[in-house]
Amino acid sequence: MRYELYYWSGIQGRGEFVRLALEEASVDYLDAARTEGGDMKMMRLMKSERAHPSFAPPFLKAGSLLIGQTANILLFLGERHGLAPKSNAGRFWTHQLQLTIADLIAEVHDSHHPIAGSLYYEDQKAEAARRTKYLRDERLPKYLGYFDRLLATGNGGWLVGNRVTYADLSLFQAVEGLRFAFPKTMRELERRCPQLSRHSARVGGRQRIAAYLGSDRRLPFTNEDLFRHRSELDS
Numbered sequence: 617m618r619y620e621l622y623y624w625s626g627i628q629g630r631g632e633f634v635r636l637a638l639e640e641a642s643v644d645y646l647d648a649a650r651t652e653g654g655d656m657k658m659m660r661l662m663k664s665e666r667a668h669p670s671f672a673p674p675f676l677k678a679g680s681l682l683i684g685q686t687a688n689i690l691l692f693l694g695e696r697h698g699l700a701p702k703s704n705a706g707r708f709w710t711h712q713l714q715l716t717i718a719d720l721i722a723e724v725h726d727s728h729h730p731i732a733g734s735l736y737y738e739d740q741k742a743e744a745a746r747r748t749k750y751l752r753d754e755r756l757p758k759y760l761g762y763f764d765r766l767l768a769t770g771n772g773g774w775l776v777g778n779r780v781t782y783a784d785l786s787l788f789q790a791v792e793g794l795r796f797a798f799p800k801t802m803r804e805l806e807r808r809c810p811q812l813s814r815h816s817a818r819v820g821g822r823q824r825i826a827a828y829l830g831s832d833r834r835l836p837f838t839n840e841d842l843f844r845h846r847s848e849l850d851s
């Protein structure tokens with residue numbers, strides 16, 4: 617069966633967390649919205665009256681199943697493709713970590729759009745600066761310190777047990793995105809969180825992930841995406 621991933625064409629966004637899992641699992645998938653007419657099909661699926669339409673992308677079509685919410689899609693893929701432990705404790709712990717990464721991503725998004733996603737950044741610059749100060753000074757150190765601590769206390773160098781899970785892939789993507797958005801801040805934070813840098817290098821060096829990152833399937837980070845670089849927000 618070929619999976620169909622639906623996500624806005626042209627950006628990595630939250631779709632990237634799903635792509636990394638599909639690539640690591642080495643399964644057949646179609647990045648559906650990037651195909652001819654795919655954007656329209658995605659909109660139709662969201663508006664249709666069929667079972668379980670998604671409020672927002674990403675969502676995944678797996679045969680007759682239509683699954684939305686990034687963490688939910690990963691829960692499904694993790695179980696099917698060995699990217700999460702089989703035990704209940706391990707599955708829910710991996711899911712919990714993914715939800716924590718989702719919280720972090722939402723805060724990062726709000727750094728450049730603190731008032732409304734529908735307004736231009738230029739129309740909320742002052743609020744963005746004010747909000748991002750707290751992201752840089754309080755929230756990023758707290759989130760990254762948490763993951764660094766988990767990596768330091770685990771025994772396999774992975775977040776969960778001694779095997780890679782989808783949460784590791786997502787943490788990698790979060791760190792890469794933060795390096796793009798806040799290079800100065802991240803230099804300092806990574807100095808304080810050495811496990812995190814090691815973990816990122818380890819995920820990025822995995823054979824399938826490295827092949828994906830070097831392929832044209834991997835879109836670059838841009839300022840139209842979830843992670844945006846505005847030098848004034850990184851001082």
Ligand SMILES: N[C@@H](CCC(=O)N[C@@H](CS)C(=O)NCC(=O)O)C(=O)O
Pocket residue numbers: 629630631671672673674684685686687718
């Ligand atoms: N909690 C959802 C968030 C989904 C989401 O916010 N998708 C964005 C793109 S990354 C979107 O298109 N949102 C449209 C909207 O919220 O109206 C997830 O993690 O998948």
